[in-house]
Amino acid sequence: MCELLGMSANVPTDITFSFAGLMQRGGATGPHRDGWGISFYEGKGYRDVHDPEPSADSKLARFMQGYPIKSHTVICHIRKANRGRVCLENTHPFSRELWGQTWSFAHNGQLKGIKKWPLQHYLPVGTTDSEHAFCWLLDQIRRQFPTPPRQRKKLWTFIEAQADTIATLGVFNILMSDSKSLYSHCSTKLAWLTRQAPFGDAQLLDAEMTVDFAQETQPNDVVTVIATQPLTKNEPWQPMHKNQFTVFQQGKVAYQSKLQ
Amino acid sequence: MCELLGMSANVPTDITFSFAGLMQRGGATGPHRDGWGISFYEGKGYRDVHDPEPSADSKLARFMQGYPIKSHTVICHIRKANRGRVCLENTHPFSRELWGQTWSFAHNGQLKGIKKWPLQHYLPVGTTDSEHAFCWLLDQIRRQFPTPPRQRKKLWTFIEAQADTIATLGVFNILMSDSKSLYSHCSTKLAWLTRQAPFGDAQLLDAEMTVDFAQETQPNDVVTVIATQPLTKNEPWQPMHKNQFTVFQQGKVAYQSKLQ
Numbered sequence A, B: 001m002c003e004l005l006g007m008s009a010n011v012p013t014d015i016t017f018s019f020a021g022l023m024q025r026g027g028a029t030g031p032h033r034d035g036w037g038i039s040f041y042e043g044k045g046y047r048d049v050h051d052p053e054p055s056a057d058s059k060l061a062r063f064m065q066g067y068p069i070k071s072h073t074v075i076c077h078i079r080k081a082n083r084g085r086v087c088l089e090n091t092h093p094f095s096r097e098l099w100g101q102t103w104s105f106a107h108n109g110q111l112k113g114i115k116k117w118p119l120q121h122y123l124p125v126g127t128t129d130s131e132h133a134f135c136w137l138l139d140q141i142r143r144q145f146p147t148p149p150r151q152r153k154k155l156w157t158f159i160e161a162q163a164d165t166i167a168t169l170g171v172f173n174i175l176m177s178d179s180k181s182l183y184s185h186c187s188t189k190l191a192w193l194t195r196q197a198p199f200g201d202a203q204l205l206d207a208e209m210t211v212d213f214a215q216e217t218q219p220n221d222v223v224t225v226i227a228t229q230p231l232t233k234n235e236p237w238q239p240m241h242k243n244q245f246t247v248f249q250q251g252k253v254a255y256q257s258k259l260q
Helices: A016-024 A059-065 A129-144 A152-167 B016-024 B059-065 B129-144 B152-167
Strands: A003-013 A036-042 A045-051 A071-078 A094-098 A101-108 A173-177 A182-186 A191-195 A201-203 A210-212 A223-227 A244-249 A252-256 B003-013 B036-042 B045-051 B071-078 B094-098 B101-108 B173-177 B182-186 B191-196 B201-203 B210-212 B222-227 B244-249 B252-256
Touching (some): A003 A173, A016 A059, A016 A071, A016 A223, A045 B045, A071 A173, A152 A252, B036 B101, B045 B059, B071 B101, B071 B173, B152 B244, B152 B252
Antiparallel strands (some): A003 A223, B182 B244, B201 B210, B244 B252
């Protein structure tokens, strides 16, 4: 299994604090030694960092912790390989362009038989079931909506239905973004938390580190963090339920599937 | 105008020496202050770094100079913006997936009217004429070859013909890779150099730095470097001629257009 971390914010925000906690789980406080990656969106602009080395030992991960990239949306993944060997092309997040937007995707779980599902426009570069699922999902979106639909909710409910279909093959905990929204689907394990005024202290679970967000933020900032497991010990993380699909924009929930 | 740097090698090789020279031209010894980017291929694996800051002042560029990534193929670009504002999405190299391979592309020059050329599969994320040209080129390749042709030379002569067509609009100095080959097209300015045994010293033009490649290499290493302008002062750089199209593989010339 792997661990996911995502962020959606209404102002460009850096994720160095949460990132520092997660990176410890890549070989120090957790067993996810098979590489890590992180995607940042700055408006339409996109950049990502991939490293097949364990994050807890990685010189690149240490550099990133001290190099705050301000971003509206972030997706981060640390990998414990179960399908596909440890190499750069199998390192999440994966990315593709659709409608002139860069989509990126990270997955936790296994999907039995997904590689038999036919692909058309998007082909995997690596050999993971995760990248195959991402390509299949983008193929469906592209076929249904050759151009972006005016009603965003149509897109969201369509993606939700596809995610539910994929999830029938196994475990499909994901974070995905199209640069405008952050999408999450939970099969077994995802939790989230919104930080907004009044801001307080947060203490990492995986490292001796505390941040006082009151010192780091403006009163109108809204920042949501989503993770496989809570990253801090003194904040009210909310677990997501099975098949919960949530769309975040600007740090807030824009759409959420009904409780089943 | 911008500056390009590429490398093709038969063994995983780091480009930190040439990179150190080029980065100086991004605001120190040259005027290319509008961002920089670099792509690395490790087998099918791909990673890139993009930074809209001037490379000569960039903390990320300094980190990369001390973080040797061993790669068969590298493409690097420093930007002096003429079309498209300075922002992350306008920073080269651009990348897209075709045939399950990551293609990346960097361009020096202006192309008058390219944005009127229709696109189908690939759409630009940013607003540069360069990214539009790359999307158009990939569209043509995808249409002509829905799957990779068995005879690689068919692909090469096809890309050459498309590059010549684009070059009628202005200046089209490019470096492009599909993870297997490094393609270059020269309109006005590109030079190249192959380093192989017996290796010697190289002295950078843009910084006080010398490397003795005899200490850094094995006898069978073959490493070709391509750049807008020579990066070292004591090596036999060969200028490319107008409309010269060259394909490099494993550090060697695999295909070259005939002299006109």
